[in-house]
Amino acid sequence: MKRPTKAIKATLKSRFLDRYSDAVSELHYRSLYELIVAVMLSAQCTDKRVNIITPALFNAFPSVEDLAQASLEKVTSLINTCSFFNNKAKNLILMAQSVMENYGGQIPLDEKSLMKLAGVGQKTAHVVLIEYTKANVMAVDTHVFRVAHRLGLSQAKTPAKTEQDLVNAFKTELHTLHQAFVLFGRYICTAKNPKCESECFVREFCQTTQTFKPT
Template sequence: MTKQQRYQFVLDYFEKHNPGAETELIYHNPYQLLVAVILSAQCTDKRVNMTTPAIFEKYPDIKSLSHAAFDELFPLIKSISYPNNKAKHLIGMARMVMEDFDGEIPDTVPELIKLPGVGRKTANVVTSVVYHQPNMAVDTHVFRVAARVGLTQNAKTPLQAEQQLVRHIPKEKIYRAHHWLILHGRYICVARNPKCDQCGIRKACKYYAHLTG
């Protein structure tokens, strides 16, 4: 199977068997999405969604967050991973948006990455979801699944994987593909002992082919 056929098969399969609307981050504007994604590192979306309503009530916009006191923000997120870092990042992010970006959440990856707590993955999520740019956010799931299936080859970093994936996936499908790969990675193509017996794309999968000889 050629690489092109592999992509075709995988994308077609997911298009037909949409892994479905899973628990997703809840947000109502770019500000809220950015905050939610920053909080989501190493933490389930469900848990993030439990904390964000209180945050958005107390800090309804980027300006109010930029004036937040650490000791008041910290308790609101202390039940998720890395509350110390994240509280620091959120306030720093808001301040930089106010000072350097005139209070508007930037709409390009290079600008977003300058913000505290915003790495490439977060920047790609924000630009693809809010601004509909054809960017692929590569997290641990996407990285692992793409490598296993053979959508990427010898990708040593998330950035390399991102570049290979973006090259082969039609623009309009990139965000959905991102989500499909995550859900597939979460439930089927798990890190240890992947559930190949339940996998619908195994016939296009290099890992499975290798497994079965």
């Protein structure tokens, strides 16, 4: 597997930025509170499904205060069509309670604090920062991980290492590149049956073309 040269990394970067200059998250939210809840729910679950669930959830619990006082049963019943709903319901309430008790009701906007919240790991924390503050950080979800590996940008086994590889490769405009990689991975460089021939605009840089080339 060839590592991309500096020149190729630059080309990849501009291709993705050109293609996805106006890329935004597909999660529906109207506040930082709604954002963090939506991102927490999106763990191992599609954004599409999260968007089906959240309107009723936000209606029942319009603010962190409301969620902090919510009953587990009520939250569970509102999110039980998304994966790991028992864990998520528990974590959502714990997260809200922690925000009330430790951060005066203000959801913190730094990585360390975010990651102390129940159910918030590095990926969730980074996505919140990217979305809400356009922080120059990378978040590696399953799409970003797959795309980075197919393009030879990382050989790392863990998302954290892959994140570092991507930061080193691109350095700036990471928040836009994150969105770009997610959308590219979701619709073009899909896990199964990627649209290599028909839609991939970085085909010539793919390290795994053989695997996916139609026979």
